[in-house]
Amino acid sequence: MNIITKTALANFRSNRSRNILIGVAIALTAMLLTTVPTVVFGTIDLRFAAVDNVYPTFHGMFRNVDEKSADKMLDDARLTDTGLREDAAYMICDGTDANISMVYCDDNTVKLNRLKLEEGKMPERADEIVVSEGLLKVMGLTGGIGDKITVPFQPVKAGGLGQAMKKEFTITGLTKDSEEAESRNIYSSLVSGAFTEEIISEGEHEYRVYFSIADAKGKTTDVIKDSMEEVGKSYGIGKEDIVDNSEYLMANYVDPAMYGGMIILMAVIVLAGVLTICSIYYVSMMNKVQEYGKLKAIGSTRRQIRQLVFREGFAVAAAAIPVGLILGLGTGMLLVHGMVRSGLASENEMANEMKRVMAAGDISLIKPWILLLAAAVALVSVYISLLLPMRKAAKISAIEAIRFQGTDKKNKKKRRKGYAELNIRKLTSSNLGRNKKRTTATIVTLGITGILFVVVATILSCMNPKSMTMDSIRGDVEITLNSESGNEMHPERERKNIQKNNPLTEELKKQIETLDGVERVETYTGVSASLEELQEDDGRPLDTALGGLSEAAMGELERYVTDGSLDDESLMDGTGIILSGSYIIAYPGADWKAGDKVHLNIKDGDDIIKKEYKIAAIVDAPNGLAGSGFTLPSSVLEDLCKNNVTDDFIIFTEKSKVDAVTKEIRAIVEGQEFLAMNTWKDAYEQSEKNIGYMLYGCYGLLFVFGLVSILNLVNTMINSVYIRRRELGVLQAIGLSGRQTVRMLQLEGLFYTAGTLLLSVGAGSIAGYGCFLWAKAESIMSIRTYEYPTVPVIILAVIILVVQVLITYMVNNSFKKQSLIDRIRFAE
Template sequence: MKTVTKTALANVKQNKGRNFLCGCAIALTTFLIFVVLTVGYGMIRVQLASVDAYYPSYHIMFRQVSEKNTKALQVHNDIEEIGLRMDLGQIIDDDATIIMTAMDNNGIRLNKAELEEGTFPKNEKDIVVSKGVLEELGIQGKLGDEITIPYQIYEKDGMGYAKEDTFRICGFMESSDLNKEKKMYFVMNSMEYAKQMIPEADREYRVMFRLADAEHMTTDEIEERGKEIGEDFGVPEGNVVENRAYLAANYTDPSFVKGMIVVIVMVVLAGILTIYSIYYVSMIPKVQEYGKLKAIGSTKRQIRQMVFREGMLVTALALPVGLLISSFLSRWIMKQMITFMAGEDPLMQVAAELVKNGEVSLLHWWIYAITIMAVLFTSAVSLAKPMRIAAKVSPIEAMRYQGLEKRGKKVRKGYQNLTIFRLTKANMVRNKKRTGITIVTLGATGILFMVVATILSCAAPKEIARKDIESDYKIKLETWGGDKMNPDRDWRQVQQNNPLTKAFIDQVRDVDGVEEVKVKTFMNGKIPKLSMDGEIWDANIIGLDASYAETLEKGEIQGHVTYEELEKGDKILMSANMLYWFPELKVGDSLKMVLNMGDDQVEKTFEIGAIGDYYASLGGSSFYLPQSVLEKMNPNNLNYILEITVNDQKKNSAYQELQALADNSEYLVTGSYEEQLQEWEKNMRLTSVLCYAFLIILGGIGIMNLVNTMMNSIYTRRRELGMIQAIGMSEKQLIRMLQLEGIIYTLGTLAVSVGIGSLVGYGAFLYAKTKHMFQISEYHFPVVPAVLLICVVAFLQVLLTYGVSANFRKLSLIDRIRYAE
């Protein structure tokens, strides 16, 4: 077998140009597989590592746990560490929400709470605040200073009456930009103070704990065990909260494993298609060489081994190069992506710092192992057919083998006049299989490209934001119930003294730039026969005018009811969201509601006329009725939301005036489409970067294959082309023929990529729409990616034809004819 190995090695040296192309293709495929795995897995690991450093470290949290059950949980055998948090009240402030909370030492540690300066509460009247809290309250203070704060204690039926107490500042926590933007803050009191203020029977804890032996469990097992413990202690499932971010960062997540397997399979399949096509095209002319060896006595097994060993030698040389390049570039790519995405997101800033300091390992042995096995396996499979061909054909057949398909006896069709197109067509037809494999291989990566591009095109932040707010600007009432100090915030009171009066709405309409104002009304109550965790379910009804009739009917997914039928007042339109909580509800069921009419309550029974699926922009309610029905039932002012359309040229000034109008009432809050859009663009940034990176890699696979296929197609036919030139074909005609062949490959590839890819992409859109992925609902053809794909493939075809033609001209006619002899 030494002779076989030496012959294979000699073939590698002899066919340097051809094997160099194969080696480059294998190295690039190795790089693509390795980078997809490294960057994909690395992005997840970096994010999870930043979560691990940034997020609390408890596994499960129970809410609303009594004092008795809290003590029992503290000695539970399956719990290794437990921390307590109690929210005791809320500081009184007109502009911000400031929650008073208390935690024991374990709770502080499990929450990874940190202070900018000072210490956590040790004495009863100690308090930790932030500078943002002091600014909101208009108080100045430093460590050791005493401050007097008005607050309301949480009670079972809401919030109690106002109290006031004096505390000593023992520490300062950080105020994030998000706190300031949302105007949501926390202060930390001592647990002793919290227990003193709230009677034992009324205490409700948030119990945070870590399970014993969790290192041997998956995330699903941890979550399931947490629910079982909660069930044993009467904790409703809705009050069992899994720390999913931390669990995903530290424990095996089955869904993550499945996701990684899907990505790996996709990349490996792309690599298999690519390398198989390369070997199939590149190995065909070498069969002639093996025919000579067979003529002088080589056995079939020896021939197969020569083909196999030559291919594996090329792979063995190219694979380390690909791995070496990948190892260096993947780290650089990773750093650039994380830096680009960091922005003002504190979590991503932590991730960028971890990558910069090298605290997260990006190179893993299993990535090298999977890449090596995938490439070796693909090379071996790709060599199978050339091995069979070389071993099977007779020496005479091998000498003239061109990879042409065997045909039965048939009448040969000839032409009196031979044209460039007929020559090109004859070459493509007699090499149908090679042409088909090349186009299908290139088209497969193009199909994947179009599918991903379609999903990204449909997940447009502008559309998603519009599903959250239908107009340009929104003014909405902010109400809540169960607050003894602010009973006027209850909707039953607000509807009797509603700031959204006709005069106010007229003022809004008079603002320069406002084009249209739509009013949505609201009525609430209870549905006695529906309950969840012992609580009677709320009946929230949005009232819409006749302009929404078409929208309501289009959204119906079960049953059908018209706006005119709803106006009769005996039927109601239910949101599909209700089916998540009460799947037993169906069209035709009767629902008795107890509705709030100011200080009075009225019972009203509705028949579910239809069930509809609607976006939050419609009101985000459980039920919908015509405004006229609500007005007939309730004489109070039910105006709830103003949807305001503003002229694009006057938005800035109009927004300022609208905000000034809303600021005149503490009951009103505002929002704009631009704010929602900015939020969604931020959320989609990571997804877009990862997906487009994946698209670029898939495009790289296709481009690599196109380069190899076109070059091999021309180089392996030097002798044939030389003989055609010897009988009269000019250089110009030869170049035109090569260009025409390239155009056929290009058009075939684009037909598969864009044509079939568009159909598969539409199927992916329908699936995403059904599963509510990225709130996708409207199909958008990915015009820009499709045009880019066409332009890149066409440009490469022109470039390749020019490059190959220039190289081909360097050979004399005799050298072309003598090629491979």
């Protein structure tokens, strides 16, 4: 161990107070750097594991694939988990409208689709089959495992179905019928590969190939879809024969913006840590100047002085970073467990499975790479923080150091200004002006945290659970069509297909209106449409929505108009339309104004209605009222379409009977595949929960940032007294009382407090209002109304004042422990 390292370690032990402060700052920085990615990636991994346990796990499917291409796909390195399915035949169901396919699935396809038998085993021979009770009932058959049944069927041939055939099968397994199968009279039986070879000639097989894209982890849904199209194109498969597993992909989708937000947050953490650690070192350097000067005088080089500061700093980091990593890991794991238990980490469909995965310990939240990354970033932060102190220490000359008295004035000829009469206020002013850089650094470091606090408090105070709830629901209870858009594997769930036999009938509406406690039922109509002025990535007109509002809703919408008028005659004659302001935000090309023309292709069942509309009004209304696209009066939309285009029943109830009405409506909706129910109470509670967790998370981070900044204030006050021990000792020797000393220290602390509050509240309020305008314009968290964070700002001021008072007494008590003689003899 060389002399520099020995000296650094000696300093490490002797400068205990300063190093504890720096160590706490470094530990808190490392803690935050560990907590943030642990929460983010832990939640993602739990979600992925839950998805893998619930959804079919393939990325996509190629249809109409010939034998040669299917064989090549099985060995294609671009694809993984490749499986084959062949719809070999269809059973003949005379006298019914049932559709029963005879499907062969290989082992991989069975696994990917999570096909599970209630009992029995998969078929292996040509005369074996798996059926369901519903299938047997439709076919007029009976039987169980081991029984034989005779089935008439038509094999699938190129261009259609072949001649009718009959075959006797042995039942080897039974499956359970889904509600969808029973309601739509669509069933499937499972047959063996041997059966398909028997009825379909070689070279005539057509497969559906299930697959996942290789190396897809960490990729977005768009990238995966692009890869599917690229692979399909290499086999001559067009887009119309490429089907993505949208449920699985969307459940696994991770928005790249989330990673960007995490990186920004970690950068803020690093910046706060660097500012504080650098500031502590800078202030502490005041009482180290003479020591470095003496080392220079006995022959130390600039490089050796830099190494001394560097090694001492990294000795502190070596002790503090492991503590921060452990605290960060523990905090992150507690947060993840809390989020999953509350159901906040995912929608209800996934929450229970995530809880089960977490309870089973299938996913580890301890990720070594996060700990290594956090440690590396913390070390880099410490190094950056040491650059200025290292540079300053190396530049100190021996003569300058010996004469140093704690001032940053460079003009030697400028004489210190004195006072004819001396009092506590003038003494305080003299000390603060003695080292303006130190004073400024402390106020700026504290002020930055204060500005962050006020900005975040402004955004959080503008989050209103009522406004957030209004974006999802308007009435006390809503019954809505449970539709999906773009799911090629389930086209029956498209809104236009459901509306051909719409379950939201006038009879159902009257039934609901008769329930005790129901005040009124409003109808919201809606259809799918496409907009010719904007295009999808493939050049098709952009898919959008067209809603219809009742008279009551139109009256309520009036106060949200930002351009145009709802009294425009074009709205009632069918040539005008209302545009949501959120649509303009979502699509940069949609920068229209009232009076502009748009062209919609309206989907009424299988028909397309092409219409030109004038934008009569633009509204900035909650999505629960006007949606996020285009809107018409409901009567106009109903006259335009021949199908029943009712999309929602919006039910308003007597407040005292909400629960009873909800219970009765739930009984009506349950069991109906294409209906879903939402309640204001559930949506409001979820909004409160979301905002509550954001409050805890944001204020928790700011609390840690505040601790880091308070360490800087403590360090500044301690070093201020440390440097002036001799001066204060002389003043006390000539009559300065202990009470006056405390008052002087309090005035210094109040100066830091006033400067911090002025910077925090002033700049923070301006920045907070700017962030509110941005959040409102981007429709973030349903923010629409500005609310100044009065209570949080008052709390901030009280905390800063209390901390300042506590620090003053702590520093004074430490100062009083030394005798007056020792103080006067200091630095002799």
